[in-house]
Amino acid sequence: MKTSKAEFDATCNLFINSVNNYFRHLTEIDSELNVPYLKESEGLLLKDYTGMIGISGNRKGFVYISSNREMYEDLIKIFIGIDEPSEEDILDMAGEISNVVAGNVRANLGANFMISVPLVFKGMPDQLKIPDDVTIYVIPINWNNHEAFVVIGLQ
Amino acid sequence: MRLLIVDDSSIMRRIIEKNLKDYDIEIIGMAADGDEAVKLVKGEMPDVITLDITMPGMDGLACLDQIMAIHPAAKVMIITALSDKLTGLRALDKGARGFLYKPVNAKDLANAFDRLLKRNKPTIE
Numbered sequence: 001m002k003t004s005k006a007e008f009d010a011t012c013n014l015f016i017n018s019v020n021n022y023f024r025h026l027t028e029i030d031s032e033l034n035v036p037y038l039k040e041s042e043g044l045l046l047k048d049y050t051g052m053i054g055i056s057g058n059r060k061g062f063v064y065i066s067s068n069r070e071m072y073e074d075l076i077k078i079f080i081g082i083d084e085p086s087e088e089d090i091l092d093m094a095g096e097i098s099n100v101v102a103g104n105v106r107a108n109l110g111a112n113f114m115i116s117v118p119l120v121f122k123g124m125p126d127q128l129k130i131p132d133d134v135t136i137y138v139i140p141i142n143w144n145n146h147e148a149f150v151v152i153g154l155q
Numbered sequence: 156m157r158l159l160i161v162d163d164s165s166i167m168r169r170i171i172e173k174n175l176k177d178y179d180i181e182i183i184g185m186a187a188d189g190d191e192a193v194k195l196v197k198g199e200m201p202d203v204i205t206l207d208i209t210m211p212g213m214d215g216l217a218c219l220d221q222i223m224a225i226h227p228a229a230k231v232m233i234i235t236a237l238s239d240k241l242t243g244l245r246a247l248d249k250g251a252r253g254f255l256y257k258p259v260n261a262k263d264l265a266n267a268f269d270r271l272l273k274r275n276k277p278t279i280e
Contacts, residue, residue: 026258080169096164100257103236111241117211
């Protein structure tokens with residue numbers, strides 16, 4: 001799908017601001033952002049654990065944040081002081097970050113940017129199908145020496 | 156003061172619990188969705204409820220309607236990632252006493268609870 005530079009910049013900036021605010025506000029450690037880019041749907045960028053949010057309303061698509069276990073462990077340690085979180089805790093943390101980052105863009109996009117509860121998973125589920133009519137934006141980030149991907153797919 | 160924490164994230168429920176330890180609050184239960192929350196409200200009649208909006212099954216706004224019908228004196232604080240003003244206004248219109256946008260840190264929670272427990276007028280943080 002063709003995307004204008006203005007649309008690309010506007011979409012990326014919304015999510016970049018939301019991600020930056022999440023990490024800065026809760027951890028006082030800034031996230032570092034690498035250059036965002038557009039990607040074809042084949043070969044999604046997934047790390048170990050992912051929280052995915054479905055988008056409906058006046059925009060349709062998805063947002064996910066994916067990172068390795070160590071990033072979620074560090075966040076859980078900061079938030080509730082647990083050194084060895086369970087698998088359920090890691091997945092819960094992945095879902096909650098995605099929920100907050102996606103929910104916060106409603107400050108700009110309004111209540112018709114509707115978000116689902118998080119779908120959380122480890123690795124690459126066989127049944128995960130990404131629609132081919134979405135523009136996929138990838139924002140690589142680094143927080144506290146952990147790499148993560150914020151991936152936005154919007155019709 | 157008896158508190159019910161409602162959020163589908165167990166991490167978020169524990170963050171709220173951890174950061175309210177200094178208050179004279181008894182946590183009477185935690186719920187991961189609206190249906191579970193309504194059952195706990197009917198059984199326990201908590202004084203204060205923190206309520207997420209985006210949850211599986213019955214969402215927080217529908218849950219708030221039921222809570223207000225069962226226990227209108229409950230002080231409900233919405234804690235949600237949905238950061239548009241319309242959602243906040245809807246919640247206050249339905250009877251919420253406070254509204255807090257995620258991401259929420261310890262200071263945000265403390266400020267919001269200080270206000271909630273001292274005042275009866277609705278506030279949006």
